[in-house]
Amino acid sequence: MRPLTLGRLLFRCGILAVILFVVVVIALKMGAVQVSLYGLGRDLIRVLLGQSSAISTDYGMIVIDIRLPRILLGIVVGASLSVAGASFQALLRNPLADPYVLGVSSGAAVGAIVALIIESHLALSPELAGLITPFGAFLGAALTIAAVYFLGRRDGQIDSSTLLLGGIITASFLSAIIMFLMNTLSGSNLRGTVFWLMGDLSTPQPRSLLFLLSFGFLVAAGAIYTTASDLNLLLAGEKEAMHLGVDVRRVRIVVYLAASILTGLAVSASGTIGYVGLLVPHIMRLIFGADHRMLLPASALGGAIAIVVADTLARTVVAPSEVSVGAVTAIAGAPLFIYLLRRRMT
Amino acid sequence: MSSLPRTPLPSSEQPRAASSDVRLSVEQASYAYSSNPSQAPLFTLEALSFHAKPGEIVAILGPNACGKSTLLKLISGALEPLSGRIFLNGFVTHSLPPRTRAQRIALVQQESRLLFPSRVWEFVLQGRHPYGSGLRFETEDDVIIATNALTQVGANHLSDRWMDKISGGEKQRVILARALAQQPLLLLLDEPTLHLDIGAQVDLLHNLRRLAAENRYTVLVVTHELNLAGEYADQVVLLQKGKCLRVGPPSTVFQRELLEQVFQAPLSVEMTASGRPRVTLFSNT
Numbered sequence: 001m002r003p004l005t006l007g008r009l010l011f012r013c014g015i016l017a018v019i020l021f022v023v024v025v026i027a028l029k030m031g032a033v034q035v036s037l038y039g040l041g042r043d044l045i046r047v048l049l050g051q052s053s054a055i056s057t058d059y060g061m062i063v064i065d066i067r068l069p070r071i072l073l074g075i076v077v078g079a080s081l082s083v084a085g086a087s088f089q090a091l092l093r094n095p096l097a098d099p100y101v102l103g104v105s106s107g108a109a110v111g112a113i114v115a116l117i118i119e120s121h122l123a124l125s126p127e128l129a130g131l132i133t134p135f136g137a138f139l140g141a142a143l144t145i146a147a148v149y150f151l152g153r154r155d156g157q158i159d160s161s162t163l164l165l166g167g168i169i170t171a172s173f174l175s176a177i178i179m180f181l182m183n184t185l186s187g188s189n190l191r192g193t194v195f196w197l198m199g200d201l202s203t204p205q206p207r208s209l210l211f212l213l214s215f216g217f218l219v220a221a222g223a224i225y226t227t228a229s230d231l232n233l234l235l236a237g238e239k240e241a242m243h244l245g246v247d248v249r250r251v252r253i254v255v256y257l258a259a260s261i262l263t264g265l266a267v268s269a270s271g272t273i274g275y276v277g278l279l280v281p282h283i284m285r286l287i288f289g290a291d292h293r294m295l296l297p298a299s300a301l302g303g304a305i306a307i308v309v310a311d312t313l314a315r316t317v318v319a320p321s322e323v324s325v326g327a328v329t330a331i332a333g334a335p336l337f338i339y340l341l342r343r344r345m346t
Numbered sequence: 347m348s349s350l351p352r353t354p355l356p357s358s359e360q361p362r363a364a365s366s367d368v369r370l371s372v373e374q375a376s377y378a379y380s381s382n383p384s385q386a387p388l389f390t391l392e393a394l395s396f397h398a399k400p401g402e403i404v405a406i407l408g409p410n411a412c413g414k415s416t417l418l419k420l421i422s423g424a425l426e427p428l429s430g431r432i433f434l435n436g437f438v439t440h441s442l443p444p445r446t447r448a449q450r451i452a453l454v455q456q457e458s459r460l461l462f463p464s465r466v467w468e469f470v471l472q473g474r475h476p477y478g479s480g481l482r483f484e485t486e487d488d489v490i491i492a493t494n495a496l497t498q499v500g501a502n503h504l505s506d507r508w509m510d511k512i513s514g515g516e517k518q519r520v521i522l523a524r525a526l527a528q529q530p531l532l533l534l535l536d537e538p539t540l541h542l543d544i545g546a547q548v549d550l551l552h553n554l555r556r557l558a559a560e561n562r563y564t565v566l567v568v569t570h571e572l573n574l575a576g577e578y579a580d581q582v583v584l585l586q587k588g589k590c591l592r593v594g595p596p597s598t599v600f601q602r603e604l605l606e607q608v609f610q611a612p613l614s615v616e617m618t619a620s621g622r623p624r625v626t627l628f629s630n631t
Contacts, residue, residue, distance in 0.1 A: 001505060003468075244448050
């Protein structure tokens with residue numbers, strides 16, 4: 001018997017963190033403007049020391065002011081989506097569940113667009129207006145997952161295929177709603193929304209949103225992590241978990257709310273980026289096993305790595321133009337998804 | 347200060363000073379399933395009572411749809427009785443918080459499906475879950491207890507195998523080991539012999555007999571295997587269509603007319619040298 005220890009958990013997460021760091025450094029270097037590793041390191045240290053003004057070159061400013069915030073946003077979004085995916089998979093006892101497949105991302109998008117429309121009719125202070133979209137996205141996500149959960153229930157038990165079908169139907173229904181709502185948007189707003197819907201990290205976000213996202217991620221992912229041991233037992237079914245001392249109702253509420261917050265925040269910042277929440281937990285499970293005490297932090301780090309890589313590709317492969325990061329994750333993710341699905345069946 | 351009247355504990359919280367050697371007491375417990383509260387119930391379990399001591403094996407016996415599983419759910423605390431009470435060491439089982447309940451009652455259900463494969467030792471360690479709060483890492487004690495549990499059911503050699511790569515009989519032992527790792531007072535088994543061959547069935551009940559004696563568990567087995575119940579149980583609760591027909595030691599419950607009526611099959615009952623009843627079924631022709 002070799003149960004998971006805190007030491008082993010930290011060691012494995014440390015390895016993933018090192019990989020993430022290396023990926024971030026490479027991502028900072030790549031792009032139309034070339035920077036040396038030395039210059040990069042010097043500028044980063046200056047930022048950390050609070051001496052941003054000392055950064056001499058315009059090139060340094062590009063890296064620090066444009067690439068770095070974008071990468072940080074990608075890290076939070078990727079971690080949020082992956083943790084949300086891993087949580088939905090455990091709670092719904094379905095390895096194919098994720099915010100995108102279940103329509104939760106679409107629900108969040110509808111919520112965000114509705115919030116945008118409402119906001120334009122209200123005269124709100126800019127700070128308040130900035131909060132309305134994430135909140136709308138959270139509400140949209142929470143309502144959608146509740147609807148999908150009830151669609152997927154049969155005789156008090158969650159039925160896997162009914163649940164997935166319910167999610168897919170919900171997603172396509174919500175896409176139609178999005179189309180409908182987009183007709184009410186005008187000109188430049190419309191183009192931005194279309195790009196955002198496809199999954200986009202290129203739009204500069206206000207610093208406050210990045211803070212809100214990071215804070216929301218820490219709270220929601222932390223809340224989910226406190227139930228990690230319970231989630232392990234929930235894999236065997238709700239009744240069985242109950243007989244092993246899991247307060248199923250409490251766990252369900254905590255994880256649903258927290259995963260909806262994660263999805264809502266990620267979607268409000270970056271639109272619907274698919275496949276990350278599905279595939280990253282899958283791959284982490286293949287490497288580290290199904291223990292959620294390991295799986296959740298591994299998914300967070302793995303999701304961050306995946307998005308940073310995908311976004312770096314998105315802005316470099318067709319340079320000087322760029323594709324949306326959602327297109328990259330879908331192009332890479334869909335075939336990988338099919339492969340994992342076939343592998344499970346054999 | 348001592349003159350202040352003490353608020354009595356709510357009756358469900360109050361340990362009852364029942365005679366000290368009774369562990370489980372089912373008192374006039376009943377239940378009714380209905381799809382709609384305004385309609386007549388689809389199934390009713392009529393009020394029934396029995397008591398069990400530590401170290402005792404109680405078999406809940408009856409044909410399909412007699413209410414065996416409902417009774418088990420009531421005792422495990424998953425369902426709340428419509429009337430009557432079920433006490434474990436003086437506490438109402440349904441009112442215990444999930445974690446406390448899992449420290450006292452372990453349930454062995456028919457084969458559990460696993461979403462993702464896990465190792466046998468991981469599965470057995472799950473039995474230690476009720477002993478921590480929230481997120482927890484297993485302690486050395488947990489590992490020792492889980493290892494002992496595997497040893498007690500003779501499955502130590504399976505420790506590193508995958509749960510989905512072992513036989514039905516081996517799996518049943520491992521599930522039992524997880525229940526033992528919970529260190530319960532009450533061990534509930536729902537049709538544990540269902541997918542086992544004869545050898546494994548006898549093996550399992552032999553194990554239960556020994557464990558009940560060694561660890562002073564009260565064991566409740568739901569089954570429709572007449573002869574296993576007759577051979578291994580100290581008490582039999584005989585159910586038919588939601589009615590409790592008889593409670594008592596096998597030698598008094600195993601009456602030919604009674605069993606023929608309950609199981610709708612001609613049979614004969616004879617006593618073996620050990621004073622245990624043995625049932626032989628005849629074909630209808």
